[in-house]
Amino acid sequence: MWRSYAFRVTVQGLLTLWAVTTFTFVMIRKMPGNPVEVVIDQLIDRQQLSYEEARQQAAGLFDFDPGQPLIEQYADYMNKLLHGDMGKSISSAGTPVANQIKRYLPWTLFSVGSGLIISFTLGVLLGMAMAYWRGSVFDNVLTAAASLMYGIPDFIIALLLLLVAGVQLKLFSMEDVLGGVGQDVHAGLNLPYLKSVVQHAALPVITYVWGTVGGWILTMKSSTISTLGEDYIMVAKARGLPERRILTAYVGRNAMLPLVTRLAISIGFVVGGSVIIEFIFQYPGLGRQLAMAIGTRDYTTMQGIFLVIASAVVFSNILADLLFGMLDPRVRVGGEE
Amino acid sequence: MAQNDVVMSVRDLSVNYLTERGPLQAVNRISFELHQGETLALMGESGCGKSTLVMALMRLLPSNARVPNGEIHYTTRDGRVIDVLKMSKGKLRAFRWSECAMVFQGALNALNPVIRVRDMFYDTGRAHGMGSKDAVRERALELFRLVRLDPERVFNAYPHELSGGMRQRVLIALGLLLDPQVVILDEPTTAVDILTQRTIIDVLMAIRDKLGFSIIFISHDLAVAAEMADTVATMYAGEIVEIGPVNEMFYRPHHGYTLGLLEAIPSLAAEAEELVSIPGSPPDLIEPPPGCKFHERCPFAVERCSREVPPLVDVDETHRVACFEADRVIAKARETIQA
Numbered sequence: 001m002w003r004s005y006a007f008r009v010t011v012q013g014l015l016t017l018w019a020v021t022t023f024t025f026v027m028i029r030k031m032p033g034n035p036v037e038v039v040i041d042q043l044i045d046r047q048q049l050s051y052e053e054a055r056q057q058a059a060g061l062f063d064f065d066p067g068q069p070l071i072e073q074y075a076d077y078m079n080k081l082l083h084g085d086m087g088k089s090i091s092s093a094g095t096p097v098a099n100q101i102k103r104y105l106p107w108t109l110f111s112v113g114s115g116l117i118i119s120f121t122l123g124v125l126l127g128m129a130m131a132y133w134r135g136s137v138f139d140n141v142l143t144a145a146a147s148l149m150y151g152i153p154d155f156i157i158a159l160l161l162l163l164v165a166g167v168q169l170k171l172f173s174m175e176d177v178l179g180g181v182g183q184d185v186h187a188g189l190n191l192p193y194l195k196s197v198v199q200h201a202a203l204p205v206i207t208y209v210w211g212t213v214g215g216w217i218l219t220m221k222s223s224t225i226s227t228l229g230e231d232y233i234m235v236a237k238a239r240g241l242p243e244r245r246i247l248t249a250y251v252g253r254n255a256m257l258p259l260v261t262r263l264a265i266s267i268g269f270v271v272g273g274s275v276i277i278e279f280i281f282q283y284p285g286l287g288r289q290l291a292m293a294i295g296t297r298d299y300t301t302m303q304g305i306f307l308v309i310a311s312a313v314v315f316s317n318i319l320a321d322l323l324f325g326m327l328d329p330r331v332r333v334g335g336e337e
Numbered sequence: 338m339a340q341n342d343v344v345m346s347v348r349d350l351s352v353n354y355l356t357e358r359g360p361l362q363a364v365n366r367i368s369f370e371l372h373q374g375e376t377l378a379l380m381g382e383s384g385c386g387k388s389t390l391v392m393a394l395m396r397l398l399p400s401n402a403r404v405p406n407g408e409i410h411y412t413t414r415d416g417r418v419i420d421v422l423k424m425s426k427g428k429l430r431a432f433r434w435s436e437c438a439m440v441f442q443g444a445l446n447a448l449n450p451v452i453r454v455r456d457m458f459y460d461t462g463r464a465h466g467m468g469s470k471d472a473v474r475e476r477a478l479e480l481f482r483l484v485r486l487d488p489e490r491v492f493n494a495y496p497h498e499l500s501g502g503m504r505q506r507v508l509i510a511l512g513l514l515l516d517p518q519v520v521i522l523d524e525p526t527t528a529v530d531i532l533t534q535r536t537i538i539d540v541l542m543a544i545r546d547k548l549g550f551s552i553i554f555i556s557h558d559l560a561v562a563a564e565m566a567d568t569v570a571t572m573y574a575g576e577i578v579e580i581g582p583v584n585e586m587f588y589r590p591h592h593g594y595t596l597g598l599l600e601a602i603p604s605l606a607a608e609a610e611e612l613v614s615i616p617g618s619p620p621d622l623i624e625p626p627p628g629c630k631f632h633e634r635c636p637f638a639v640e641r642c643s644r645e646v647p648p649l650v651d652v653d654e655t656h657r658v659a660c661f662e663a664d665r666v667i668a669k670a671r672e673t674i675q676a
Binding site: 234240254257328 | 395397429430431432433434435438439441446447448449450451452453456457460461464465495497508511
């Protein structure tokens with residue numbers, strides 16, 4: 001039972017990845033423009049070259065031929081991919097895509113990951129408290145605040161943070177918060193470095209928490225309210241169980257079930273990061289890298305990053321499945337006894 | 338039944354629900370006594386306050402409920418008298434389930450779906466200082482055998498792995514874990530099929546006779562009430578309008594509403610047209626009608642019924658009724674029931 005399930009999940013995951021890879025491959029190449037044209041345009045702009053001169057100069061910069069038939073490019077790409085090679089970046093010539101991902105992924109994992117943990121924890125605790133004291137001032141104020149926060153797009157929050165807190169109120173200076181880490185600290189396990197990393201991650205994390213905590217709060221609140229109305233909560237009270245036991249094993253656990261799937265799917269999107277947020281804060285994560293790759297039509301880098309994102313989503317969906325089975329015996333696969 | 342074996346005594350109990358339009362009188366000045374080993378059945382339409390009454394007995398009322406007056410006294414096995422309404426939170430927690438347990442209707446949702454049956458027994462045992470897990474387990478398996486369940490399998494199962502009838506019996510076993518003196522059954526047979534109903538009633542009667550607890554019993558099924566109950570109380574609009582021994586109530590009803598309920602039971606012997614439903618619907622409990630609350634629907638009502646509230650008076654030592662026209666009701670009852 002278990003082995004056939006693992007097999008099914010693995011095959012499904014691989015099929016999904018193949019489909020996503022193929023789809024993004026085609027879509028990326030069907031975008032208007034290509035890497036060579038982007039550079040040609042830049043050369044015309046910057047060096048006032050004629051189109052013909054620019055084209056010749058640009059062609060020398062790439063070992064990439066946009067004229068090659070799509071199907072050949074695809075076969076080439078898939079062949080390399082199957083051997084574990086994601087190719088080399090087109091715009092930063094010579095850099096393997098895998099190296100780029102290795103370099104930028106940790107930043108995104110750190111910032112969006114801690115944002116997700118903070119947001120989820122806050123949301124679950126506040127949502128549960130609000131459900132317990134529903135109708136109170138605490139509940140009403142937070143519900144309104146959560147809806148408001150949930151309704152504002154995160155890039156607006158990011159811009160407001162920079163403009164209001166940074167430029168107008170001067171709560172921090174720009175070089176202290178933009179980028180991934182300060183210029184004058186040495187990478188490694190030393191206090192100034194870690195402090196600088198946290199300081200620079202603060203704004204993206206705040207933005208991320210601000211933009212998502214409302215959703216967690218509202219979902220957890222409504223989930224808790226419906227759990228509180230269940231007969232088994234009443235029965236647990238009638239059985240004279242201590243409040244704390246009811247709160248954890250009867251209310252909390254059941255109310256969190258619907259959130260688990262959402263959490264796992266959010267984990268999938270952690271890897272993709274928040275493209276616009278990272279761009280605004282110049283945060284050196286995978287999201288900003290993706291935005292830059294799109295700008296220069298760096299096909300291989302885009303493909304590489306999309307592949308990482310897709311893998312993360314596929315993997316986290318499997319995780320959601322397993323986690324849900326652990327928490328809710330009703331959907332457990334197969335039966336373990 | 339002697340006067341000194343009263344387990345639970347309810348005096349003048351009222352429960353209001355606070356609503357936008359004002360207080361809703363769900364239970365209005367109810368008094369009754371429950372004796373050791375007695376089974377009391379509460380009958381009446383949906384919304385007549387039966388469930389509210391039993392919830393009040395365990396102080397499980399929702400937060401918008403108020404108890405403006407009344408007393409609930411409970412006598413423990415060693416003779417201590419407890420004032421249920423004045424108990425502290427901690428004492429109340431200890432009182433619940435160990436003295437007075439409840440088997441809820443709708444066994445489907447009464448068990449936490451994500452934990453095993455055994456954990457619900459362990460939780461309950463631990464909350465009441467029942468000692469080791471082994472002690473809880475032993476007692477649970479013994480109870481499962483009493484309610485005719487496969488002990489080992491059910492003990493380790495999740496609720497969704499059990500059928501509705503099995504879950505209902507698990508709840509009954511869970512209710513008896515701490516050997517309570519009073520077990521409240523809120524429609525224990527509504528959610529299950531007719532054969533399972535039979536099993537559950539047989540099981541209940543057998544363990545009641547073996548363990549000797551008292552039962553307060555809510556059922557829409559008068560046949561079940563007739564079979565199980567020693568005493569029957571008819572509730573209408575939050576009041577007990579008639580209470581008496583089961584045979585008295587079923588063969589010599591003195592209240593128009595009791596008679597109406599009896600006439601509404603289909604019987605295999607009776608012709609279809611003899612089935613009579615009670616016209617109208619229950620009154621608004623926020624602004625109840627003056628006089629007897631049943632007078633608008635009562636075929637025996639006279640002018641006085643709409644002015645004066647009939648008090649609950651003795652028909653004989655054990656049978657009491659709140660009706661001015663009880664003589665005419667019993668005359669009619671003799672005709673229809675004997676026929």
